[in-house]
Amino acid sequence: MKKPQNQSKWKGVDPVLFFEDEVVMKSLVSFFGIKKSFPLRGHLVTRSIQAIDIRRIYYISKSVQEILQLNVEVGEQLKIASLGLRMFETHRSKDGCSCAYRLSYEGLPLLLPYITKRVLHASPVDFHRLLQYRTIKFAHFVDTGLGEEAADLTPGCCVVVLREGYENEDPLSIDSSMVAMVCWRGKGTMMNVMLSPPDRKDLLERMEYQFGLHQLIHACELIHFRYY
Structure with a gap:
């Protein structure tokens, strides 16, 4: 996962990382039948460094994506407290679901x-x-x-x-x-x-x-x- 924002830059603020787990994204696309016309790659971010700790995946627009990249280029002057729509969340079900994430009502x-x-x-x-x-x-x-x-x-x-x-x-x-x-x-x-x-x-x-x-x-x- 790429890390646009350095966690140590702003004490107490979680980092912003692009979510790039191809296995998970393919699972989401297959499970929910997400059309290819919906851009996932480059538009999903998370606030957790360790993959095992990722509970929520957020969706950002292209304009926000560009701002994140620009923020890195200028030395991370922008303090990012929150961003994006909550799109997917992990679930703890033991029902034998083949997909590790569920949809979030916020991004539905x-x-x-x-x-x-x-x-x-x-x-x-x-x-x-x-x-x-x-x-x-x-x-x-x-x-x-x-x-x-x-x-x-x-x-x-x-x-x-x-x-x-x-x-x-x-x-x-x-x-x-x-x-x-x-x-x-x-x-x-x-x-x-x-x-x-x-x-x-x-x-x-x-x-x-x-x-x-x-x-x-x-x-x-x-x-x-x-x-x-």
Whole structure:
């Protein structure tokens, strides 16, 4: 990993290093089906010197990349406390996932249009209930097709995208403006939401505003099953 910022230059500030692990990048591209048109090389950085300590990988734009290089050339006059979008994070799951990293909700809007694998589409009711309960069995999705698609996934991180309507939409029409969340397909038959409490609360409020709280609650009350 190249080191644009010398850690000793600014005491107490973590270094900024370009992430260049080809094995990990190939794993990410293969696992999530990231299109070649999305630039990863030269745009990923980390704040950890030792590879074993890397927990988060951040994405930076070309302009920020150029600033980092310029900062090195001028003797690292710029103190870099934080930068980039959190794009990938390590996970501690023992579900047998073949990829060591999961997606981060922070960087999801930027990456979403370029992901071709592990993307599920949920109706407003299923999306809301998943947010509300955080963990749902595949068999308990209202849309049986969604449950079947989830069951077909191998264990690991996935993305659940909100369908604006109740009809199926073209899966190829995904863009960064669509509402989506990061989830985890467990080893058993469970789907888990991987959002922080504030992000989860924000998505719930957006749904309730967009579709109407009464409408969502009424639709959910028509479904008679229990969650375990």
